[in-house]
Amino acid sequence: MSKALARFIVLLVIVFTGIAGYQITTLEFDYEFEHFFPSEDTSLDFYLEYNEKFATDVDFVLLALKNDDGIFDKEFLLKAKSLREELLTVDEVKRIISPFDAKDYAIGPFGPIAISLLHPEDESRYNADSTRIYKFQKEVGSLFSEDAKSISMVIEIEPNLSKVETDTVYFKLKEVLDRYEFDQMHTAGKVIGQAYYIDQIKYEFTLFFILAVLLVVLILSLVYRSIWGVVVPLLIVVLSVIWSLGLMGLIGKPIDIMTALLPLILFVVGISDVIHLLSRYFEEIRNGLSKDSAIRISYKQVGMATFLTSLTTALGFLTLLTSGIRPVRELGIYAAIGVFIAFILAFSLLPAILALNPVPKLAYKEPSSLFWNKLVRKMFLFSMRNQTTVLVVSLIVVIVSAIGISNIKVDNYLLEDVGPDDPMRKSFMYFEENFAGARPFELFVSVKDSSSNMFDRAVVKDLQRIDSYLKDEYEVGFLLSPLNVLRTANQALSGGHDTAYVVPTSESRYNSVLRLVSRIQKRPEFNALLANEFREGRFTGKMSDLGGLQTKKMNEELVAHFDKFPLETIDFRLTGMALLIDKNNETLSMNMMSGLIFALLVVAIIMGVLFKSLRMALITLTPNVLPLMVIGGFMGLTGIDLKVSTSIIFGIAFGIAVDDSIHYLSKFKLELSKGRSVIWALRRTSISTGKAILLTSLILCSGFLTLSSSSFTSTHYVGLLISITLAVAVVADLILLPVLLRKIYKK
Numbered sequence: 001m002s003k004a005l006a007r008f009i010v011l012l013v014i015v016f017t018g019i020a021g022y023q024i025t026t027l028e029f030d031y032e033f034e035h036f037f038p039s040e041d042t043s044l045d046f047y048l049e050y051n052e053k054f055a056t057d058v059d060f061v062l063l064a065l066k067n068d069d070g071i072f073d074k075e076f077l078l079k080a081k082s083l084r085e086e087l088l089t090v091d092e093v094k095r096i097i098s099p100f101d102a103k104d105y106a107i108g109p110f111g112p113i114a115i116s117l118l119h120p121e122d123e124s125r126y127n128a129d130s131t132r133i134y135k136f137q138k139e140v141g142s143l144f145s146e147d148a149k150s151i152s153m154v155i156e157i158e159p160n161l162s163k164v165e166t167d168t169v170y171f172k173l174k175e176v177l178d179r180y181e182f183d184q185m186h187t188a189g190k191v192i193g194q195a196y197y198i199d200q201i202k203y204e205f206t207l208f209f210i211l212a213v214l215l216v217v218l219i220l221s222l223v224y225r226s227i228w229g230v231v232v233p234l235l236i237v238v239l240s241v242i243w244s245l246g247l248m249g250l251i252g253k254p255i256d257i258m259t260a261l262l263p264l265i266l267f268v269v270g271i272s273d274v275i276h277l278l279s280r281y282f283e284e285i286r287n288g289l290s291k292d293s294a295i296r297i298s299y300k301q302v303g304m305a306t307f308l309t310s311l312t313t314a315l316g317f318l319t320l321l322t323s324g325i326r327p328v329r330e331l332g333i334y335a336a337i338g339v340f341i342a343f344i345l346a347f348s349l350l351p352a353i354l355a356l357n358p359v360p361k362l363a364y365k366e367p368s369s370l371f372w373n374k375l376v377r378k379m380f381l382f383s384m385r386n387q388t389t390v391l392v393v394s395l396i397v398v399i400v401s402a403i404g405i406s407n408i409k410v411d412n413y414l415l416e417d418v419g420p421d422d423p424m425r426k427s428f429m430y431f432e433e434n435f436a437g438a439r440p441f442e443l444f445v446s447v448k449d450s451s452s453n454m455f456d457r458a459v460v461k462d463l464q465r466i467d468s469y470l471k472d473e474y475e476v477g478f479l480l481s482p483l484n485v486l487r488t489a490n491q492a493l494s495g496g497h498d499t500a501y502v503v504p505t506s507e508s509r510y511n512s513v514l515r516l517v518s519r520i521q522k523r524p525e526f527n528a529l530l531a532n533e534f535r536e537g538r539f540t541g542k543m544s545d546l547g548g549l550q551t552k553k554m555n556e557e558l559v560a561h562f563d564k565f566p567l568e569t570i571d572f573r574l575t576g577m578a579l580l581i582d583k584n585n586e587t588l589s590m591n592m593m594s595g596l597i598f599a600l601l602v603v604a605i606i607m608g609v610l611f612k613s614l615r616m617a618l619i620t621l622t623p624n625v626l627p628l629m630v631i632g633g634f635m636g637l638t639g640i641d642l643k644v645s646t647s648i649i650f651g652i653a654f655g656i657a658v659d660d661s662i663h664y665l666s667k668f669k670l671e672l673s674k675g676r677s678v679i680w681a682l683r684r685t686s687i688s689t690g691k692a693i694l695l696t697s698l699i700l701c702s703g704f705l706t707l708s709s710s711s712f713t714s715t716h717y718v719g720l721l722i723s724i725t726l727a728v729a730v731v732a733d734l735i736l737l738p739v740l741l742r743k744i745y746k747k
Contacts, residue, residue: 006352013349013588017239017615018248019269028088029198029205030163050444051159052539053531058190058577061155061173062431062438064077064145066184066241071144072130075122076182080151083180087155092169106156106496109517114287115496138500140479146433150184152435157191170195196424197417204243204710205260211706213238215280215394216271219699228360233278233418236350237270240323247341248334258331261707261718265335267516268703269313269656270273270342272696273306276663277346279692281613285359291376295354299347304389305666308657310343312603316655319599319647320478325584328648335652376734378691382685383735394732397630404633411549412585414439414578417712428545436477436542442576443470443539445482446532448569453534454482455514460503462567463537468563470539474554477539489516509679548582549641555579561610585643599651600625603658619740620665623732634724645714649721656700656722657729660693664733668741678745681736690734697730 047237065083067076072356079101087093095101103114117133119125143152157169170191177185183508213234220230241263248259255262280302284294317339385404418425431438444467447459454463463483470476487501490513494500530537544555555574562572600621608617617664628650640646671681704726707719 003355004433006355009348009352012354013239013345014180014353017242020249022241023246023249026087026241026249026252028254029202030256035216038631043575043580046444046573047577047580050442053536054540055528056159058440059157059159059161061157061187061189061191063153063155063177064150064184064186064427064430064434065152065168065182066150066186068149068183070148072148074120074123074126077118077600079180079182081120083176084153086176087153087173090169090172092161092165092172094156094158095437096155097143098155099139099151101370102139102143102429102502104496104498105142106494107492113496118413120230134175137500138498139210141436146523147434147591150430150434155189161192166191167198179345184430185721187267188424188428188431192422192427193415195210200711201255204712204715205255205263208706208710209241209263209267210701212267215706216699219695219702223695224362226360226362229278229362232350232601233271233274236274236345236351237267237342239349240270240338240345241266241344242340244334244338247337253330253334256327256330259334259651261715262338263332263336263367264703264707265652266338267340269339270699271342271699272659273310273346274311274350275699276306276558276689276692279301279352279688279695281354282362283688286364291354292357294359295351301348301670302663302666306343306346308662308666310339312599312606312662313655314339315602316651316653316658319344319655322598323648325644328644338679341700355721368493373687373691375692376686379690379734380686380738383738384682386741387739387742390735394626394736397624401629401633404636405629405654407636408632409549409641410585410643411547412582412643413547414545414581417645417714419713422711423689427628431542432544437544439543439578440576441470441474441476441479441539441541441543442574443578444573445539445570446536446572448571448656449525452539452569454530454536454537455486455517456569457510459569460486460585462570464503465567466539466562466572467563468539469558472545474558476539476541476543479539480529481539482534483536485517485526485529486513489513489520492516521627545578548585548643551578572622578728582606599654607662607665611665615744619737619744620661620742623737624654624661624729626732626736627657627686627728628654631721631725635721640721646721647715648723649718652718653725659727660697660729660733661737662736663689670747678742682741686734686738693730693733697726701726 020720052245064205065080066077067073068224071077071078079433084096084098084100088096099118100116100119104117106113106115117139120325123424134148145151155173158165159167169648175189176189216234216237217230220233224230237367237673244262244266251258280298281294284297285291289297314336317332317335317584320328323329323332415425425444426524428438438617445454445463445468447453447456452459454460460483463481467479467481467483470479481501490502490504490509491497493512493516504513528538529540545586558574560571603624604621605618608614611617629654631649634640635642635646664685667685669683671684672678701723705723707715708723710716710719
């Protein structure tokens with residue numbers, strides 16, 4: 001490369017970096033729960049139509065207030081009521097369902113009269129209030145805790161708010177809540193979760209990138225013991241990260257929980273190309289070649305292998321396109337683009353830097369004195385002297401891994417991304433332990449005969465059957481349905497007596513209830529529970545988050561029950577945000593496995609064409625399928641479930657791990673083409689390419705391992721499992737792969 005061309009490339013890189021740097025300033029952070037719904041699924045379409053007919057099941061905030069001395073305390077109740085009234089002043093709050101809003105009704109001379117369950121200002125009525133509430137249990141588990149020490153409120157928010165509007169609501173609510181003190185205060189819901197996740201994403205985005213930079217600087221310093229050996233590789237990968245983030249800023253793609261991993265991934269993955277190229281460059285310099293010749297030969301001999309490794313790494317990320325989840329697909333797209341940006345910089349800026357600068361002193365270090373050369377020699381000798389042992393141990397690892405894989409379960413929980421000690425997780429669990437739960441439950445019902453509606457006697461009987469099953473078998477709490485309208489009307493006609501909160505059985509009484517219903521049908525309760533002129537309705541409630549696997553089993557039992565004992569007048573369909581998340585987790589896990597199989601086939605074809613040999617294609621896959629089996633076995637044996645956060649790991653890990661095999665086999669092929677014997681070619685390959693493989697694997701493992709300290713479970717597993725995969729892969733490439741090649745190439 002001429003110096004004029006090198007200077008032009010450097011100038012061009014500076015210009016592009018300036019543009020990318022400016023675009024980075026426009027990046028925003030985002031976390032939308034809806035983005036994690038399957039984008040191409042009829043269940044999502046149905047759910048969106050359902051939300052248009054009724055109130056959404058996610059636009060709310062749950063608030064729990066605890067008083068250690070019990071809720072029937074005047075100071076506590078007055079403070080809680082004051083908080084409720086102040087929360088209502090927030091513009092985006094539609095209404096609040098709280099113990100202070102819970103009322104029974106009686107028919108007076110001028111219409112319905114509301115009878116409050118609580119009388120905070122009158123201590124003399126506390127005993128009667130508590131007796132009534134806990135005797136009939138109607139609101140216990142929903143608005144009142146079983147131990148009578150906590151109350152809850154449901155703060156309904158305007159639906160379909162933008163991210164900016166949601167953030168505004170969060171800060172308004174937080175400002176109000178911060179002015180009050182209780183023995184305990186807990187919140188849960190979409191508004192709270194999104195704001196919390198965004199704060200954590202910002203924190204971890206910065207933290208892990210800084211950790212990765214420091215880690216790479218430390219490792220490069222220990223290996224090269226030269227400022228040049230640290231600065232040049234670091235410059236290439238930092239620029240690849242800046243360009244990738246700049247592209248996101250230019251397109252308007254915000255950073256979410258998935259793409260927050262992108263800088264670290266690109267940083268540790270991109271440095272692999274640089275190290276392999278520099279290692280070959282230094283080797284050629286030590287062989288006595290001039291600087292220009294060393295650059296030319298290094299890129300000629302390593303260029304194709306580096307291109308293939310970039311291709312397979314990008315392919316690993318592109319397996320994420322099989323996902324129906326938008327953030328997962330976007331991570332795959334931008335990571336794949338970033339890998340090729342790193343490749344372009346390694347093949348443009350790096351040779352320009354080498355051409356414009358004198359050969360660094362570290363290139364002349366005697367290779368036999370380096371720790372890495374000694375280590376790869378020992379590994380090569382071990383593999384050649386213990387070929388049978390290596391194969392037997394590999395077979396044992398495969399068998400144990402297969403046993404572990406057979407124990408993997410597909411399961412997920414709503415807040416699995418935050419650890420058990422996380423404050424938000426603790427608040428979520430508080431609702432699980434003291435109230436009906438925080439997981440939304442939704443079931444859509446519609447009449448079969450368009451001439452009838454939800455209040456026909458035959459339809460009501462079927463609704464009661466569903467109601468009984470959901471309460472007794474499914475254990476849904478805080479359950480609301482069209483039946484609540486009939487029960488409330490009957491109670492009002494009976495003077496507000498709690499025992500009358502039932503659907504009447506006599507014909508005359510039922511007709512009286514219907515007449516009252518027709519008078520109050522414009523109340524907001526109707527809009528939330530009934531639609532399409534009362535021909536459609538909803539059962540909505542809260543339940544414990546038992547996990548996607550257990551909930552799926554319960555859903556199947558529900559459907560099977562009504563298949564066995566059919567409903568005569570109505571059809572039903574399960575829906576809701578939680579159901580979509582469960583379904584999406586299951587389908588995504590299967591899609592990721594399909595994508596991985598596709599990646600395996602493509603890599604096998606590439607290597608088969610490169611070596612013009614089917615057996616070489618199979619050999620390429622063997623040391624790379626083994627690490628995938630190991631992490632699958634590890635997951636099964638340690639109880640790590642297959643879910644969104646773990647299923648994406650396999651394709652990414654394979655795409656990165658196969659790079660070492662490609663570099664090894666490319667060098668092996670090059671040595672064979674020189675007429676070397678097989679054992680000589682293996683020895684030269686292990687010593688020459690092996691140290692670069694060890695170094696890049698060390699950086700990759702260390703970089704990804706920093707993610708295992710993340711407070712997000714998904715990020716933690718990405719770091720831990722990919723690190724394990726890469727550690728196993730480097731052992732397989734430097735010990736198992738030479739044995740396999742020796743067995744096949746006997747001559």
